[in-house]
Amino acid sequence: MSRAAVAAAGLAGLALLSLTIGVGDFDAFDLTSDRASQRLLWVSRLPRTLAVLLTGASMATAGVIMQVIARNRFVEPTTAGTGQGAALGLLAVTLFAPATPLFLRMAAASLAALASTAVFLVIVRRLPPTQPLLVPLVGLVYGGVLGAAETFIAYQADLLQYLAVWLNGEFSGVLAGRYELLWVSGAVAALAYLVADRFTIASLGRDASLGLGLNYRRIVGLGLAMVAIITALVVVTVGMIPFVGLVVPNLVSRVMGDNLRRTLPWVALTGAGLVLVCDILGRLIRYPYEIPVGTVFGVVGSVLFLYLLLHEPRRAA
Amino acid sequence: MIEIDRVSHGFGRSPVLRDVSLRIPKGGITALIGPNGAGKSTLLSLMARLIPLQAGRIAFDGLDVSRTPSNELALKLAVLRQDTAIATRLTVRDLVTFGRYPRSGGRPGPEDHAAVGRALAEFDLGSLAGRFLDELSGGQRQRAFVAMTFAQAADYLLLDEPLNSLDLTYARALMHRLRSLADDHGRTVVVVLHDINYAAAWADRIVALREGAVVAEGTPAEVIRPDHLRSIYGVRISVIRHGDAPLALHHLADPG
Numbered sequence: 249m250s251r252a253a254v255a256a257a258g259l260a261g262l263a264l265l266s267l268t269i270g271v272g273d274f275d276a277f278d279l280t281s282d283r284a285s286q287r288l289l290w291v292s293r294l295p296r297t298l299a300v301l302l303t304g305a306s307m308a309t310a311g312v313i314m315q316v317i318a319r320n321r322f323v324e325p326t327t328a329g330t331g332q333g334a335a336l337g338l339l340a341v342t343l344f345a346p347a348t349p350l351f352l353r354m355a356a357a358s359l360a361a362l363a364s365t366a367v368f369l370v371i372v373r374r375l376p377p378t379q380p381l382l383v384p385l386v387g388l389v390y391g392g393v394l395g396a397a398e399t400f401i402a403y404q405a406d407l408l409q410y411l412a413v414w415l416n417g418e419f420s421g422v423l424a425g426r427y428e429l430l431w432v433s434g435a436v437a438a439l440a441y442l443v444a445d446r447f448t449i450a451s452l453g454r455d456a457s458l459g460l461g462l463n464y465r466r467i468v469g470l471g472l473a474m475v476a477i478i479t480a481l482v483v484v485t486v487g488m489i490p491f492v493g494l495v496v497p498n499l500v501s502r503v504m505g506d507n508l509r510r511t512l513p514w515v516a517l518t519g520a521g522l523v524l525v526c527d528i529l530g531r532l533i534r535y536p537y538e539i540p541v542g543t544v545f546g547v548v549g550s551v552l553f554l555y556l557l558l559h560e561p562r563r564a565a
Numbered sequence: 566m567i568e569i570d571r572v573s574h575g576f577g578r579s580p581v582l583r584d585v586s587l588r589i590p591k592g593g594i595t596a597l598i599g600p601n602g603a604g605k606s607t608l609l610s611l612m613a614r615l616i617p618l619q620a621g622r623i624a625f626d627g628l629d630v631s632r633t634p635s636n637e638l639a640l641k642l643a644v645l646r647q648d649t650a651i652a653t654r655l656t657v658r659d660l661v662t663f664g665r666y667p668r669s670g671g672r673p674g675p676e677d678h679a680a681v682g683r684a685l686a687e688f689d690l691g692s693l694a695g696r697f698l699d700e701l702s703g704g705q706r707q708r709a710f711v712a713m714t715f716a717q718a719a720d721y722l723l724l725d726e727p728l729n730s731l732d733l734t735y736a737r738a739l740m741h742r743l744r745s746l747a748d749d750h751g752r753t754v755v756v757v758l759h760d761i762n763y764a765a766a767w768a769d770r771i772v773a774l775r776e777g778a779v780v781a782e783g784t785p786a787e788v789i790r791p792d793h794l795r796s797i798y799g800v801r802i803s804v805i806r807h808g809d810a811p812l813a814l815h816h817l818a819d820p821g
Contacts, residue, residue, distance in 0.1 A: 445671035449663055451653045455615050455646045460717070461639030461667045505654040505697055509671070 255517055259301075262524050266297040269528060271536045296422040300527045300541070301520040302430040303417070303482055304492060308519025309437035309512065310478040311493020314365075316451045316508075317471040318372055321501075322384040324493030325365070325479040329387065331488040332394035333364025334480040335414045339398055343405055350484075354429065357480035364394060365476055369468070417487035418540035419527055426485070433481035436474050437516060444508035447471060451506060489542050491549035492519055498556050522548070566591050567612065567721065567755070572621030574607055574777075581607045583777040585621070591720070593769035594747050594754040598761050598788075600798055603774040605757045606725050612755070613644035613723050625721055639667035642721040643714040647729055657701070657709045658694040661685060664716035684716035688742065704735035711739065715746065722746065724756045728763065740767040765789045766810050773797045789813055 268274060272288050279285055311324040318328065325331055337360025341353050348356070368390055375382045395415070402411040440447070449457050450467045457464040482489065496519040504511045526544040533539055567589040574582040582604045589595050597605040610616045612623055614630045623630045625641050633641075643664070655663075661684050665677040673681070685691050688708050698706055707727065714722055724743075728736045744767055746752040758764045764771050765785040773781040773788055774797075781793045789811040794802045803814045 445663075445666065448653070448655070449666060452655075452663075455610075455644070458615050458635065459613060459639065459644040459646075459714075460663065461634075461636030463635065501654055505656060505659070507655055507659045 252513075255514075255521075259517060259521050259524070262521060262528070263297050263301065266300065266524060266528055267293045269531050291424045292422075295424045295427050296419050296527075297524070299422045299427040299430055299486060300419055300524050302427075302434040303419075303486055303489060304496075304520040304523030305516035306430070306433040306437040306478045306519075307482055307489060307492040307523075308496035308515045309440055310475045311519075312497040312508065312512065312515050313440060313447060313471045314475050314493060315497055316447045317468045317475075318369060318383060319377075319451065319453065320372070320380055320383040321498060322381065322494065323387050324491070324497075325361075325475055326488050326490040326493065327384055327387040327391055328368045329364040329390045329394050330361045330368075330475055330479045331415070331483055331490075332391050332398065334358070334361040334476075334483040335411060335488070336360050336364065336394060336398055337480070338414060338484065339401060339407065339411065342407060342410060343401070350429075354480065354484055357484055358477050361480045361483075362472060362476035365472055369472070413487055414483050415488050416540055417482070417489035417542045418530075418538070419486055420538050420540075422486065429481050429485050433478045436477050436481075440474055441509075441512050443467075443470065444512050448506065448508045451508075487542070489523065489545060491545050491553070492523060495549040495553050495556075496522060499552060502556060566626060567753075568622070568624045569608075569612070570622045572608070572611060572618065572623060574604070574611060574616075574619050581777050582611075585774075585777070585779055587772060587779060587782070589753070589755060589770070589772075591626070591753050592747065592751065594743055594756060594767060595770045595772060596764035596768035597755065597757045597772050597774065598759075598764050598797070599774035599780075602776075604777040605774055608774070609644075609723050609725050609755065609757050610646070613642060613646075614638060615644065615646070636667055639717065639719070641719055642723060643717040643719040644723040644725075645710055645714045645727060646725045647727075654697045654699055656695055656697055657690055657712075658685065660698060660709055661690070661713045661716050664713035665718075667717060680716050680718060684712045687715060687745075688712040703730050704732065707731060707735065707739070711742065719752075721753045721755065724754070726757050726759060728758065728760065736763070743767070761789060761794070761813050761815065765812065786811055 267289065270293060274288050275282055275285050314323050314325055314328060315321055334357040337357040338353060341348050341356045368387060371386060371390065372383050375386065398411055402408045446462060446467050449460055449462055450464060454464045457467065497515055500511050500515045500518055504514060523541065523545065526548055527541045530539040530541050530544040569585055569587040572582055572585045585608065597608065599605050611618055614635065618631050628638065628641055630638060658681065661681050662673055665673055665680060669677045685694055688711060690709060690712055693701065693705060698709065711727065727739060731739060740763060743754050743756065747754050768785060771782065771785055771788040772779060773793065780796050781788045789804055791802060791804055794813060801819050804811050805814065806812065
């Protein structure tokens with residue numbers, strides 16, 4: 249329990265730190281009297297910090313779910329065509345129905361993400377189970393093909409700028425009124441916790457799930473929907489942030505195992521904390537300019553991931 | 566009792582089971598034997614509703630597997646397949662606790678924890694309870710999975726070639742434990758076995774399949790006979806007696 253308290257306190261400290269960092273004049277000690285600082289806090293600093301936390305927590309959760317339903321540790325929504333699918337859906341809506349309200353754009357992005365991830369799963373099921381590394385490789389190729397198609401369409405339609413915003417996540421544009429959809433993705437991640445046991449059993453395989461009386465197809469379908477919704481919401485609001493869903497679950501699994509009832513809160517917490525650290529770094533490194541969080545996370549995440557790969561857990565026989 | 570009535574099954578065009586009818590009485594160990602491709606594993610998977618039935622009917626104590634809800638069947642029968650390459654990092658205790666899922670619905674109570682404790686003790690896993698599955702040897706992991714099916718406390722236990730990948734010490738210990746499940750806990754064990762001598766030594770009944778049909782069934786002494794073995798495996802095998810059980814000398818050259 250105390251470990252959780254320490255982690256929560258650490259995250260709260262980071263969040264407070266995040267509130268104080270930025271280019272605008274901000275006086276944390278004068279908040280009661282300084283109205284400009286108050287406004288800055290409510291309109292920009294707090295929304296940005298919350299957006300970072302929600303994104304980190306829900307993308308890490310989506311990563312775990314993706315790994316369960318693909319039965320492979322090395323996949324995540326951005327390497328399984330999910331993010332690209334969401335962007336494709338958005339692109340289609342922007343092209344054919346530019347006046348569509350946000351909620352419907354959201355739905356289109358989610359459906360496209362769902363479809364592209366389902367196709368990925370169908371492909372993956374045909375790969376030999378003895379070659380687990382084929383799965384992420386196929387995912388990268390598949391995502392690349394979808395990405396190329398998007399780039400071509402966007403180039404033809406003069407929409408490359410939009411595509412860049414969706415595919416490269418960063419938080420500098422987050423203001424009150426423009427990030428609130430992320431609460432929905434946070435809520436979906438919280439829902440995942442309610443069915444954590446089922447996901448853990450699903451990770452033991454189809455036969456084990458059926459043997460325990462669970463409907464395996466339904467669990468996979470549910471996971472697929474959750475991954476698609478979370479990813480689509482993140483792509484719509486802040487853009488794709490690669491690696492979070494890959495690195496964080498593997499990190500937590502190494503330390504605490506895969507009993508999701510126990511580990512999912514840690515996955516969410518670690519995801520939120522790690523993305524927040526990277527966002528803070530991105531704001532500080534070349535202050536007053538910013539480095540996109542995706543770039544910082546790419547560096548930090550790959551170092552962490554290399555560490556995980558090179559330090560295999562101990563095994564008997 | 567397990568009733569199997571006129572079950573046929575095929576993958577694509579090739580038939581795997583042809584009109585199999587079988588009664589497996591409650592209690593004891595029943596071994597399914599036969600050459601590769603005889604349909605043993607398919608029959609077991611159909612019994613465990615891991616594959617949907619195409620034709621025929623299978624019922625456990627009157628519960629039809631294709632009509633009874635899956636979670637209800639999970640209270641009646643537990644299944645262990647060779648689902649190799651388990652990548653999930655669960656502790657042995659957590660894994661065995663998931664065996665209680667059909668009863669606990671994910672909220673294990675005192676009764677469930679007691680059952681998990683008994684399963685860990687029964688399979689000698691007490692000292693390994695906190696270890697992750699990927700830190701165990703193949704034999705230990707196998708034991709953990711059998712303990713999980715034991716904790717499920719179902720009347721029927723279906724195991725698909727559980728001796729694969731076990732060396733002879735573990736293989737013997739596992740058969741010993743299955744024997745005790747049947748004798749001391751009143752479970753009915755149905756097990757697919759590759760080695761007919763394990764079946765002869767440990768099972769109460771043997772069902773032999775060949776090309777999707779039952780070719781012999783009965784006690785080990787009734788089934789493990791040169792004439793039956795010839796019709797099951799298509800080769801000539803001498804059989805001697807060792808103690809009470811027949812012993813097939815299948816590893817020796819054709820007696821000529």
